[in-house]
Amino acid sequence: MAPHLGQGARRTLRSAALRLDEAHASTDLRERFLLPPGVVYLDGNSLGALPVAVPAALERVVHDEWGRGLITSWNAAGWWEAPTRVGDAVGRLIGAAPGQVVVGDTTTVRLYQALRGAASLRPDARVLVTDPGSFPTDLYVAHGVAAEAGWRVELADPDQMPALLDRLSADGDPVAAVAFSHVDYRTGRLWDLAGLVAAAHRAGALAIADLCHSAGAIPVGLDEAGVDLAVGCSYKYLNGGPGSPAYLYVASRHQSVFVNPIPGWQGHARPFDMAGTYEPADGVARARTGTAPMLSLLTLEAALTAFDGVDVVAVRARSSSLTGFLRRCLELLVPGLDVVSPAADDRRGSQVCVRDQHAYGIVQALVARGVVGDFRAPDIVRLGVAAPYLTHADMLTAAEAYADVLAAGEHLDARFARRSTVT
Ligand SMILES: Cc1ncc(COP(=O)(O)O)c(C=O)c1O
CATH class of the missing domain: 3.90.1150.10 (Aspartate Aminotransferase, domain 1)
Known part of the structure; x- marks a missing residue:
């Protein structure tokens, strides 16, 4: 040719x-991003471009907040609340009302928390349904958690999941959770979020969505669809930069019973009591683990301003x-x-x-x-x-x-x- x-x-x-x-x-x-001339960048679904606001914000955080403020910045610069504050900013883009999203850790860790946490919300269930075409980390975590929780894993493409769930339900096989990616990372196929949530709920299961390939590109509508738990990274369409932290969404209705399987000190009700026993914080703050990667988290906060207005x-x-x-x-x-x-x-x-x-x-x-x-x-x-x-x-x-x-x-x-x- x-x-x-x-x-x-x-x-x-x-x-x-x-x-x-x-x-x-x-x-x-485009004027909100810094892209090299002569490049058509079609990899923002892997590493988003650099937002204009980031270099100055990072400079300020490093020089003023870290360099001058030193440890006082945990309070004075609002570092302590950053995981939930930035969580709310991410929430706006994925249709989550404030108080349901926390940022920090990797998607892999967040997924572990979501799936393992589902066991606390569905203690008597025995099955985990997931997509065999999921991103590898999602499959590894699904199988790992299933082994820990004593669940059987049933695999089905998302368009086959409703039929599978109806069958499991008819057989009296209790399903803990249905975990799937909103968009298939390989083919770009966008699945019917509301339909999958409805099918999961019909079977008494929780719907757990991986939003890596939809957040910032598609109006996810987590609250509206009735999703129970969701995770996603921030370095793709959210442009948070290499290794920027991931998020976990825990719907308000589940927060009081959600058990964080990684009960770190920052998710404690009174972290500075330094108590020897764990007592979860109220709200989504209980899903915090240890210290968040603050430079990356604040970089993400600046990056999200590319979506202002x-x-x-x-x-x-x-x-x-x-x-x-x-x-x-x-x-x-x-x-x-x-x-x-x-x-x-x-x-x-x-x-x-x-x-x-x-x-x-x-x-x-x-x-x-x-x-x-x-x-x-x-x-x-x-x-x-x-x-x-x-x-x-x-x-x-x-x-x-x-x-x-x-x-x-x-x-x-x-x-x-x-x-x-x-x-
Ligand atoms: C759909 C999906 N899930 C999970 C991950 C893994 O994310 P992380 O490296 O933040 O754990 C990726 C990474 O690209 C992904 O595309």
Whole structure:
């Protein structure tokens, strides 16, 4: 396939991109981010871009709060309350009313707390239902907690879960929890959150959602959907930076009985009594563990200001338009591509993924052209679309690069042969 064959289509798509960018001008938030010139960044679903507000905030925290305030900053600068204060800021983006989200630790740890904590909320249940396509950490934690709690693990794709749950319920097999990712990290498939919650509740089970690939991109609506527990990272669409802390949502109605399986001193009712026995704090503060990574947490707080005055519904509308347009560009410029992300807007998260046996080489060749996506084993080219800082013109640029890489066979170049450590 020679690149010049698509010139007419490219011109038509370029005009369409300009029209779409004009129509969506009010949600173009690129000036709130610092991105290197000449790069189309399609990996914000792995590591979000750097928000403009972050460098100065970090400088202030380091020099003023840490450097000058020293230990007084735990009170004077509000460090102590930061896990729940930043939790409320995250909560606004995922449809959680204040007082239900706490930030700190990793998603893996938060997931352990959610799943193990579910045992305290469903003490007589015996089964954990989860998605075999979950991110590896989610599966490892699910199996680990099941072994600890004496649960059997039943695996089902989220669209098969309601039928499985109805069957388990009819058999009188008590289900503790249903754990699933809101968006599939590999395919970008967006699952029906409210439907899964309803199915879980019909079976008497708790619904536990991993929001890593939806928070900041999709209006999750945790309270409205009736989700029981949820977790997510903050370094993807929330732009908190590498290793920024994860969050745990515990719905208000569960907080008084939720048992934190990692009862650290910061979740104690009176932490500075230094008592030898644990007594949980009221509210979501009981889900705190030990000292939160304060520099990362405050970096996240600054990063979240990139969403100030912005409704996630509007971000989602922009994202649907961008991913829909990217899909269209790829299909027109690279006929025959196996696009695995759903065509329907309401089933597609904020990414467009292609299955190809040469996926690794394609990703590397794209990166060499300034189009940064990522590879997910065994054969997925993943193009993440963080709507606030991307345009329809960027989508076309990425699709053109994709077409040109394949046409020139660049992905087969020895430079792009697969190595074992990749991101
Ligand atoms: C869906 C999902 N869950 C969990 C994780 C693991 O997160 P962490 O490294 O913060 O424990 C990731 C990481 O990318 C993820 O994508």
